[in-house]
Amino acid sequence: MAETLLEAKKLNNFIDGNWVATNETSDVINPANGETIVHVPLSDGGAVDTAVEAAKKAQKEWAKVPAPQRAEVLLEVGNMMKERKERLAQLLTMENGKVLEEARGEVQEGIDMAFYMAGEGRRLFGHTTPAELPNKFSMSQRCPVGVVGIITPWNFPIAIATWKSFPAIVAGNAVIWKPATETPIMAHELAKIFEEAGLPKGVLNVVYGKGSAVGDKMVHHDDIRVISFTGSNDTGRNIASECGKQLKKVSLEMGGKNAVIVMDDADLDLAAEGIIWSAYGTSGQRCTAASRVIVHEDVKERLEERLLAEIEKLTIGDGLNETNKVGPIINKAGLEKIQKYIQIGKEEGAKLVAGGYVLEDGDFAKGHYFAPTLFTDATPDMRIAQEEIFGPVLSLIPVKSFEEAIEVNNGVSYGLSSSIFTTDANRVFQAQRDLDTGIVYVNAGTTGAEIHLPFGGTKGTGNGHRDSGVQALDVFTEWKAVYIDYSGKLQRAQIDTE
Ligand code: NAP
Numbered sequence: 180m181a182e183t184l185l186e187a188k189k190l191n192n193f194i195d196g197n198w199v200a201t202n203e204t205s206d207v208i209n210p211a212n213g214e215t216i217v218h219v220p221l222s223d224g225g226a227v228d229t230a231v232e233a234a235k236k237a238q239k240e241w242a243k244v245p246a247p248q249r250a251e252v253l254l255e256v257g258n259m260m261k262e263r264k265e266r267l268a269q270l271l272t273m274e275n276g277k278v279l280e281e282a283r284g285e286v287q288e289g290i291d292m293a294f295y296m297a298g299e300g301r302r303l304f305g306h307t308t309p310a311e312l313p314n315k316f317s318m319s320q321r322c323p324v325g326v327v328g329i330i331t332p333w334n335f336p337i338a339i340a341t342w343k344s345f346p347a348i349v350a351g352n353a354v355i356w357k358p359a360t361e362t363p364i365m366a367h368e369l370a371k372i373f374e375e376a377g378l379p380k381g382v383l384n385v386v387y388g389k390g391s392a393v394g395d396k397m398v399h400h401d402d403i404r405v406i407s408f409t410g411s412n413d414t415g416r417n418i419a420s421e422c423g424k425q426l427k428k429v430s431l432e433m434g435g436k437n438a439v440i441v442m443d444d445a446d447l448d449l450a451a452e453g454i455i456w457s458a459y460g461t462s463g464q465r466c467t468a469a470s471r472v473i474v475h476e477d478v479k480e481r482l483e484e485r486l487l488a489e490i491e492k493l494t495i496g497d498g499l500n501e502t503n504k505v506g507p508i509i510n511k512a513g514l515e516k517i518q519k520y521i522q523i524g525k526e527e528g529a530k531l532v533a534g535g536y537v538l539e540d541g542d543f544a545k546g547h548y549f550a551p552t553l554f555t556d557a558t559p560d561m562r563i564a565q566e567e568i569f570g571p572v573l574s575l576i577p578v579k580s581f582e583e584a585i586e587v588n589n590g591v592s593y594g595l596s597s598s599i600f601t602t603d604a605n606r607v608f609q610a611q612r613d614l615d616t617g618i619v620y621v622n623a624g625t626t627g628a629e630i631h632l633p634f635g636g637t638k639g640t641g642n643g644h645r646d647s648g649v650q651a652l653d654v655f656t657e658w659k660a661v662y663i664d665y666s667g668k669l670q671r672a673q674i675d676t677e
Contacts (some may be wrong), residue, residue, distance in 0.1 A: 184270050189218045190363055192226055192387055193370040195233030196380025201226070201387075207363060210276040210507040211497040213545045219363040222388035224396035230355050230384040231402050234326040237381025238353035242323050249349050250300020255376035256345075256369075257293030260286060267337065267368055269499065274362045275336055276507040276546075277461045278498035289341035289369075291630045292647065296345040299652065303350065311673075314666035321656035323351030324428070327405040328397040330390070330418075333509055334464050335409075336362035337369060339432075339646070342634065343407045344369075344383065346651040353382045355403060357393045359410075361509060390414065398422060405430070407654055409466075409646070412567075412639060419642060430644035430654040432635050434567040435595030437625040438471035440584045440610070443478050445600035449622065451485035453600065454573070457624030459493060459505050459551045463571040464513070466640075467596040467618065469625040471557075471564055473584045476577045483532070483555055483575060490533045490551050496542070508547040508570060517549050517570035524563040529554040529574060559587045567593070581606055589615040594637030596625040617645070 191198040201220035209216050220226075241249070260267065268282040277285070305320035329343040336358060344354050358366035370385045386393050397403055398421050408418050409432040422429035439457065441450045457469035474482050498506035508514045514537060521535045534552030549570055557564050557574035564574050578584045588597050598620035599610045611619050617636035618628060628634050633645035644654050664670055 184266060185217055185364065187217070190220060190367045190387065192220055192222060192230075193367075193374075193383070193385040194226065194230045195237070195384065196374065199226070205360060207274060207361070208510070209273050209546075210509050211273075211499070211546045212542070216273055217364060219360060220387040221360075222386050222393050224392060226386045226388070227355065227393055227396040227400060230386050231326055231400055233381035234353035234355055234384055235402055237379055238323070238325055238351070241353060241379060241382050242351040244351075246300040246303050246349065246351065248300075249351065250297040252373070252376050252378050253293050253297040253300070253345055253349055256372050257290050257297065259372045259376060260290045260293060263368070263372070264290070267365070270364050270368065271336060272498040272506070274364045275333060276498055276509060278503055278506045279501055281461055282498065285335055285338045288338040288630055292338075292341040292345050295631050296349045299346070299649070300349050303652070305658075310662065312664070312666070312670045314664065315670065316663040316665065317661065319658055319660050321350065321652065322659050324404045324655060324657055325352060326355065326403050327352045327407065327655055328355045328357070328400070328403040330357050330394050330397065330406065330408045330410065331359060332410040333359035333361040334461070334466070337365040339409050340366065340369060342630070342646040342651060343409075347407075347655040348378070348382060350652055350655045352655050353384070355384050355386060355397060357386055357388065357390070357397060360387065360389060363387050394418075399425070401425075404428065405654060407646075408432070428654070429642065430646070431642045432466070432644075432646055433640050434593055435466045435468070435636060435640055436471065436565060436567055436591040436593045437467055437469050437596040437616070438473050438588045438598075439469045439625060440588060440597070440599040440601075441472060441474045441478060441482055442581060442584070442599065442601040442603070442606060443475040444602045445478065446602065446622075447478060447482055447485055450600040451482060451489055453598070453622075453624035454486060455489045455493070457598070457626045458573040459490075459571045460626065462505055462508055462549065464509060464569050465626055467626045467628065468569075469598070470568060470573060472573060472575045473578055473587050474575055475584070476579055479575065479577045483553075486553060486573075487533055490553060493551050495538065495548055495550070497546070505551060505571065508549050511547060513569065514547045514549060517568060517572060520563055520566070520568045520570075520572060521552065524554050524557070524561070524572075524574070527561040527563065529557040529561060529563060534571070559590055565591055581609070585610065585613050589613075592639040595640040596620070596636070598623060598625045617641070
């Protein structure tokens with residue numbers, strides 16, 4: 180199927196509007212069946228240098244194009260993504276494994292972001308304010324930063340790139356984008372769309388290659404003034420410290436240990452449905468996936484029964500088969516990490532009540548599949564309740580009260596998403612105030628962010644920036660304060676006059 184969707188067997192870098200081949204490549208494997216889909220360039224730092232030179236030149240001109248005209252390119256990109264939605268979704272399922280329904284949802288997020296950020300072309304609001312002195316005008320405005328670098332993970336190969344590149348481009352920057360080596364096809368498709376939509380050469384450049392080569396070169400390149408990174412905590416911390424040494428702006432979106440709280444007054448059927456979708460959708464490989472359920476002890480047994488019944492119904496397999504609800508794990512290393520945590524959970528004394536094993540029979544053997552897993556009677560301090568597993572593994576933690584539930588939710592090093600199921604209005608308002616995460620859901624699971632709201636988290640999830648929403652513009656713009664004195668004389672601010 181890949182042959183019919185992709186024109187080439189080998190992808191190329193996209194630099195200064197040209198498709199540039201490299202000598203070295205690596206194979207891109209479909210995690211559902213082990214087949215090689217395409218070959219991706221393994222570039223070296225030299226490709227980053229070439230891309231940055233092109234981007235610097237292009238950005239100077241791009242910044243002078245009026246923002247509403249820049250936005251028209253994004254509108255065209257959004258329309259083209261809409262036309263190609265099914266093709267993009269199928270390719271996304273092949274390279275990443277997520278089931279087709281979710282792949283369509285991810286492409287839709289990109290489309291939404293294109294239209295939302297196109298609107299920013301007519302806003303990009305600054306402020307006009309009164310000046311302290313007579314006959315003086317003052318205002319603030321957003322300015323592009325210049326050349327920006329974006330580094331993206333494999334688990335959302337197109338949505339995350341749109342959260343970063345669309346605000347960067349509408350604000351007048353040029354972009355160097357390094358996609359994850361596992362999932363390069365969406366980058367190829369999006370670059371092609373930008374090319375056909377008429378984006379000037381050099382404004383968007385895609386450089387494929389390993390993080391340790393291309394990513395590292397971007398982080399250390401003097402002319403890349405912003406790094407916007409989404410990925411693991413270890414990589415992000417390292418990037419932040421390297422950027423810190425260079426006084427380079429860095430935006431980090433990293434891991435999560437997200438919880439669903441289920442109170443004694445909750446609608447348990449609804450809660451079970453929300454938990455199943457958040458925990459096992461994308462095989463748990465979402466930064467916002469639920470991996471803890473903090474449940475009031477009075478309803479624990481009833482909730483557990485419902486979850487076990489729902490887990491039984493989950494169909495697992497290749498995401499291109501629309502009857503499947505849970506797809507594969509991205510690669511062998513991902514599978515091994517999950518297995519390691521199953522062992523840890525057992526040794527810590529949590530009770531394994533569903534799954535806990537690799538699926539290896541028949542067609543499963545060709546891909547990387549893990550059975551949806553449920554631990555119960557976990558305690559908040561266990562490693563399975565503290566560390567990001569990034570797989571279909573959920574732990575039930577019983578608590579005695581609402582206050583304890585909030586404390587357990589907040590007692591982890593991450594702060595991305597949280598949710599509470601309750602029918603008590605007072606608890607709803609207390610919870611949205613006290614849950615220490617960047618995203619809070621009430622009577623819904625921990626996934627399902629909308630692009631016009633800020634996306635990101637507190638504590639170890641990030642460093643205070645946000646992807647998507649109008650807040651994304653803060654990453655890719657500098658503020659300039661402008662004072663215009665039309666008094667015809669020298670007026671000195673803050674200096675006492677007689
Ligand atoms: P990762 O290993 O950190 O990789 C992310 C990106 O960084 C990849 O493109 C990778 O390149 C690159 N990279 C690796 N080493 C680098 C280095 N030394 N310098 C510069 N770039 C480098 O993360 P992942 O395993 O792909 O992604 C999963 C993680 O992302 C999870 O922790 C998940 O929670 C997090 N995530 C967070 C959000 C959020 O918004 N909070 C959203 C989605 C995912 P290569 O892989 O090509 O070498």
